[in-house]
Amino acid sequence: MWKEAGINPQSGRSPASNVRFARLAEQVADDLRSRLLVGDLVDATELPIEESLRSQYGVSKPTFREAMRVLEAEGLITIRRGAIGGAVVHRLEAEHVAYTLGMALAGRGVDISDVAQALQEVEPACAAACALRADRAQVVVPVLTELHEQAVAVVDNLVAVTTLSRKFHEAIVDLCGNQSLSMLAGALESLWSSHESAWANRRPEGLDIPPSERLDVLGEHRRLIDSIADGDADAARSLALRHLISSQNYPTAEWPEVLISPASVRARFIETSTGSPG
Known part of the structure; x- marks a missing residue:
């Protein structure tokens, strides 16, 4: 019928x-x-x-x-x-793009090293763009300096210093002044941040990174801030790339072939959207 x-x-x-x-x-x-x-x-x-x-x-x-x-x-x-x-x-932000991108990459069985390589292409461009901003002394440098000083203050705590280090990288992207680049790179930063935070939370006891090495990494942050403050885009780009290659080595060496997890992508999205852990 x-x-x-x-x-x-x-x-x-x-x-x-x-x-x-x-x-x-x-x-x-x-x-x-x-x-x-x-x-x-x-x-x-x-x-x-x-x-x-x-x-x-x-x-x-x-x-x-x-x-x-x-x-x-x-x-x-x-x-x-x-x-x-x-x-x-809701206003759409990089986190929404990261969620969609993360799910798409997870569906293709992509591992986190793929995201790391992509960041090596786009984050240095953001650092160079920060250095070219006419208002960098008012808008960019104070934010990066504050995050750097906070990280130095908690250098003995691996989880805390890793969190602040990720905020430093995310700020470079967010403050680059180019909305398209910021949105694209911000999505990649979000995916990498979820991976690096998970690494830091799982390995604070088992992985020994001496505070002196952590301070060396933060010293690279300081030199990057100085190059941005000086308006030296080439130096900022070069420093950002070398720093990324070096700093990404810790979590990728520990977890060399970790597939992007849909659960982690969703947890990160909930945490950043609501301010509470997913």
Whole structure:
């Protein structure tokens, strides 16, 4: 009977109505997405209640909720279930790109050394871009200097100094001044940071890296800061590359062929998105 009537027994709708339902949902999602991306609906704000927002589009509740599910899958909103309900807007950041990239690479069976090699191409470019910023003395150098000083203060704690070292690298990318490069390199930094943090947390007792060696690494950070402050892009690029090759050796030597883990990618995304461990 369902077949004769041309109706899907699961949805109760005919193929034609299914197409119309999907198109309406896509149209609503397209409009809301545009409003989110141009800033009409800013980060961390709550969307109007469903009834109010749905009335603007004149669509059914199932159609509207399908549009919201599309936006949630894209990382643009979080739908809150339960008594509170509603949806919260998110501005897309490098972490969202990292999540998608990480899942894609995990699906291809890529190991973390592949990410390390990619970083050796893009992070030095970010360091050079930092050195070319006219406002580097006000915007870049103070941030890097503060992170460097914090790392020196906790050099005896492998986990703490590794965390601050990763923040230093992420800041170079974030402050390079080129949004496209920052987004691309930031996604790679996020993937590497999740790997290096896991390495530091698992090996603080079993792996002996003397504080003197850690200070040597931090000394490379200091020289990189100086080259950026001097506006020497070539030196900044060269120092960043040599430092990456050297510093990446610790976790890759310990775990030479570690595949990118979907669970780790998701845990990192949750931690950076919510501020709490995944």
